[in-house]
Amino acid sequence: MRCLAVFAVALASAAVPCRVAAQSFGVRGWAGTSVQAVEMRPVAPVADGCAVGTPCFLPLAEELAVAGTQDVSLTAWGLGVRGLSATLHLRARAGLGSDFAWPRADDHFDALLGYAQWVHGGWLVRLGRQELRSGLGFSAFDGGAVTWRQRAWEAEGFAGRSLARGLRRPANEALAGIEDFLPDESAYLFGGAVRGRFTLGTASLRYQREILADRSGLASERASFDGSAVLPRVRLTAGLDWDFGRRIFGKGHLTASAPMADGRWIVSASAKRYVPYFSMSTIWGFFEPVSYHEVLARAGWSATSDVGLWVSGGWRQYGDTRTTVVVEAMRDTGWRLEAGGAWTVAPTWTLNGAYHLEWGPGGFLNSVDATMRWRASERVGVSLTGTSFQQVEQYRLGDGRAYGGGLSMDADVTSRLSLLAGGSMLRHDRRGDGVASPWNQARAWTTLRLAIGGEAGRTGGMRR
Amino acid sequence: MRPLRSPFRFAGAVAVVLGLAFVSALSARQDPPFPHERHVGLFPVCTGCHQGMDGDPAPVAFPDPSGCAGCHDGVDRARVSWDGRVERPSNVRFDHGAHAAGLARSGDPLPECAACHSDPAGPRMSVDGGPQLATCWGCHAHQRDEHFTPGPDAECTVCHVPMANSGFPLERLLALEPPPDHGVSDFVSEAHGDMAAADATRCATCHVQDRCASCHVDVSREPIPSVAPAPPGMQLPEWESEYPKPGTHDVRAFQGGHAPEGGDVSQCSTCHTQDSCMSCHLQPVPDAIVDLPARADVVAPGVEFDMAPPETHGAPFFLSAMHMNLAAVDPGSCATCHTETFCVACHDGPSDGGYHPASFVSRHQADAWGRSQECATCHETAAFCRECHEQSGFASQGRLGAGYHDAEPIWLLRHGATARQSLESCASCHRQSDCVQCHGTLGAFRVNPHAADFDAERAWAQSPRTCIACHTSNPVGSGA
Structure with a gap:
């Protein structure tokens, strides 16, 4: 709640008389109510253990996990000071079904975002709960950020109380009870970034450090470079981060993409490096996970104005794990292939399909998906989906194929109110494989969304 | 035929438009013309009725209708209904007194009224409504081969009053023929602006400011104020707004960086209202946009946009492979059109994002x-x-x-x-404790999970608490 207090203070500052004219007051945003239900099939290991090729798990009673989510997202401006706005995104959650708790359903309330922002000239000042998106991933914090823009250059500085990755509370609070060896204190996040726009493209350099509140240790210290360049025929994007704590390069990528044949083709090639990132507050990072390097190629073809096809493929090689080989070496390569297309069969009918094949350490997936969408009217759309997949999990379950289908509809009930609802079924054909437990699953979901306020040029103000 | 002498250009040129005045007057006449030929024996001179038209600085151009009743009294002559000359629309600039004065200054004799107003070959007082253009040009030569050809010595204002002062009805407005130079391909996009900047009074000859305001958002911007607005009651046609895309906007990177230098949006306000910008820009919009007029406050609609994603967003792999890099490199660009709640909707969404x-x-x-x-x-x-x-x-x-x-x-x-x-x-x-069962110093096997080149001292310096999770004490000092 402290972030809300900060937010309130920031809003109160709007009452301070200002000599510059302000925009008239306005609010826009949305409120959404979602309910999802998934049929879960928990298992329990066979008490006495099992031999290879015999059932190792016993299916338990089916449970229905149901989660309700209520979101309210608002941005207000015209608060008496020109350039001042306030953004707030609140979320409430509740588990509505059986004892099977939807992940984080017991975390009943979150202020996902809550900040006041003031833009004046080349300055942007933000105060409250906010989120950074960069080559280092998402980092949320309660604090302040200042950005200064001057022509092609931009500099940013930020500092505040760090919030756990993907959560909206300090790690020591959010993960209490579900994670071991947590520090007692929260952490502070601070850092800065410099960005520049050049004739050929844009580049960004960022440094970010996270320390425990009592300064007894470092949670992370990383830097990243991200760049994008548009050459006459090729767009290049690149990113690479450096982990000061582990003294290694983290994730990185270099991608070149180019339109060809008057834009009817777009091809791209990438080189990628992936290393998992762990906070230094956990022991995982000191277990020295290795990277994998991957080459990827993609191509998209607009065959006609109604038909588009795409294909992508990648091959990856894991680094040397420097572990003792027992019996046989673990697989250290993987590859993936995806292909798909979209066909506008008729002005109101579109067909999308995709095939996905993946094979690497840990898992194998062979799947095909198809969606037929019918635009019944300006306000109503209906989608029919079908799916089939086969997966082999190297370390747990056996073989099998699953078939499924679903039906969903979306409707603009009014210019401000939209409804999304659907359901799907999945049936697992075990093909006599006694090892696997069934993955049969039914799922249903509905979302009601209300647009608040509006802006010129936007239909119903539904854009988020 | 002699050219106009510059000191008296204005006065001399009025003769040119004398004919135009009458042409205009005739075409717009509402009453039956006065039957001059039937009064040929009654009025010895024109100035008997049209007093002072031969040079008086304050002439009385038309007689009082009551004078008609002197003869048309209903007894000797039938009463007549002529009730005086009605002011007739005209865009011709002509003043009899100034014309006479100009002639006097140049030493030229004042022509007889009939020289311009009557058929030279006809009987006396065969007033036919006024001189034709050729009559004017009997003495005055237009300084261009074509009537519409502009030039410093053939300005429209020499002969014409602004359209706002003409009183032209709608049909006459619509009947005006555009000059040839309006037919160039880039007239709307480029040429007309240059022409207006060079001489807006030329525009005002045939246009009222309302025409500018039908497209231009900011009519306070020069030279638009130089064109007089239509007076109240003047009927105007329905103009269609036309917004050709300037060449500068076709530059590939334009969409990604069109903020005007120094925030000066005066050029933008030719075509754009705040509403144009807000088709993409989120509220609160940048200061520069606030400086533009709002659509509700101006006549012109301004360019209306459908929100269109940038070129990058159309790539087949934008969502899966591209957008993260762009967001990292230039988050400000994303913030142009998206609030952070947009990111949250997928990255921390309640699974309705369809990701x-x-x-x-x-x-x-x-x-x-x-x-x-x-x-x-x-x-x-x-x-x-x-x-x-x-x-x-x-x-x-x-x-x-x-x-x-x-x-x-x-x-x-x-x-x-x-x-x-x-x-x-x-x-x-x-959980971490699962690993510590074997890998910790108190674990079953005390298997070292670190690689051979693991820098224990550095790890201890950075995060001693984490080391203690497995080692229970300083592993560097104790060798544990």
Whole structure:
């Protein structure tokens, strides 16, 4: 709640008389109510253990996990000071079904975002709960950020109380009870970034450090470079981060993409490096996970104005794990292939399909998906989906194929109110494989969304 | 035929438009013309009725209708209904007194009224409504071969008053023929602006300011104020607004960086209202946009946009492979059109964003192992993955059960390589304490999980608390 207090203070500052004219007051945003239900099939290991090729798990009673989510997202401006706005995104959650708790359903309330922002000239000042998106991933914090823009250059500085990755509370609070060896204190996040726009493209350099509140240790210290360049025929994007704590390069990528044949083709090639990132507050990072390097190629073809096809493929090689080989070496390569297309069969009918094949350490997936969408009217759309997949999990379950289908509809009930609802079924054909437990699953979901306020040029103000 | 002499250009040129005046007057006449020929024996001179038209600075151009009743009294002559000359629309600039004065200054004799107003070959007082253009040009030569050709010595204002002062009815407005130079291909996009900047009075000859305001958003911008607005009651046609795209806007990067230098939006306000900008820019909009007029406050609609994503967004792999880099490199660009709640809707969404296919829960394993996308971008491993895995019975509760990992009997001896390859997957089921059972100094096997080049001193300096999770004391100092 402290972030809300900060937010309130920031809003109160709007009452301070200002000599510059302000925009008239306005609010826009949305409120959404979602309910999802998934049929879960928990298992329990066979008490006495099992031999290879015999059932190792016993299916338990089916449970229905149901989660309700209520979101309210608002941005207000015209608060008496020109350039001042306030953004707030609140979320409430509740588990509505059986004892099977939807992940984080017991975390009943979150202020996902809550900040006041003031833009004046080349300055942007933000105060409250906010989120950074960069080559280092998402980092949320309660604090302040200042950005200064001057022509092609931009500099940013930020500092505040760090919030756990993907959560909206300090790690020591959010993960209490579900994670071991947590520090007692929260952490502070601070850092800065410099960005520049050049004739050929844009580049960004960022440094970010996270320390425990009592300064007894470092949670992370990383830097990243991200760049994008548009050459006459090729767009290049690149990113690479450096982990000061582990003294290694983290994730990185270099991608070149180019339109060809008057834009009817777009091809791209990438080189990628992936290393998992762990906070230094956990022991995982000191277990020295290795990277994998991957080459990827993609191509998209607009065959006609109604038909588009795409294909992508990648091959990856894991680094040397420097572990003792027992019996046989673990697989250290993987590859993936995806292909798909979209066909506008008729002005109101579109067909999308995709095939996905993946094979690497840990898992194998062979799947095909198809969606037929019918635009019944300006306000109503209906989608029919079908799916089939086969997966082999190297370390747990056996073989099998699953078939499924679903039906969903979306409707603009009014210019401000939209409804999304659907359901799907999945049936697992075990093909006599006694090892696997069934993955049969039914799922249903509905979302009601209300647009608040509006802006010129936007239909119903539904854009988020 | 002699050219106009510049000192008296204006006065002399009025003769040119004398004919135009009458042409205009005739075409707009509302009453039957006065039958001059029937009064030929009654009025010896024109100035008897048209007093002072021969040079008086304050002439009385038309007689009082009451004078007609002197003869047309209903007894000797039938009464007549002529009630005086009605002011007739004209865009011709002509003043009899100034004309006479000009002639006097140049030493030229004042022509007889009939020289311009009567058919020279006809009887006296065969007033036919006024001189034709050729009559004017009998004395005055237009300084261009074509009537519409502009030039410093042939300005429209020499002969014409602004259209706003003409009183032209709608049909006469619509009947005006555009000059040839209006037909050039870039007239709307480029040429007319240059012409107006060079001489807006020329525009005003045929246009009222309302014509400018039908397209131009900011009519206070020069030279538009130089064109007089239509007076109240003047009927105007319905103009269609036309906004050709300037060449500058076709530059590839224009959409990504069109902020005017120094925030000066005066050029933008030719075509754009705030509303144009807000088709894409989020509220609160940048200062520069606030300086533009709002659509509700101006006549012109301004350019209306449908929100169109930039070129980058149309790439087939934008969502899966491109957008993260762009967001990292230039978050300000994203913020032009998206609030951060837009990101949250997918990255921390209640699964209504449609990011994963509907059956993803059932088949996310391969994607998770391969890390084609970074799960941790949106999901905290312990709170999201492990919480569900534990409830589903997929995660270990303490020491490993025999059924896990395909029931491989020697899995424990082989797991190191897999752990280093996909430690995030391990962490989605296992707690740190699971590992410490064997790897910790108090564990069963005290297996060192660090690589040979592990820098223990550095690790201790950076995060001693984490070291103690396995070592119970300073591993550097104690050698544990």
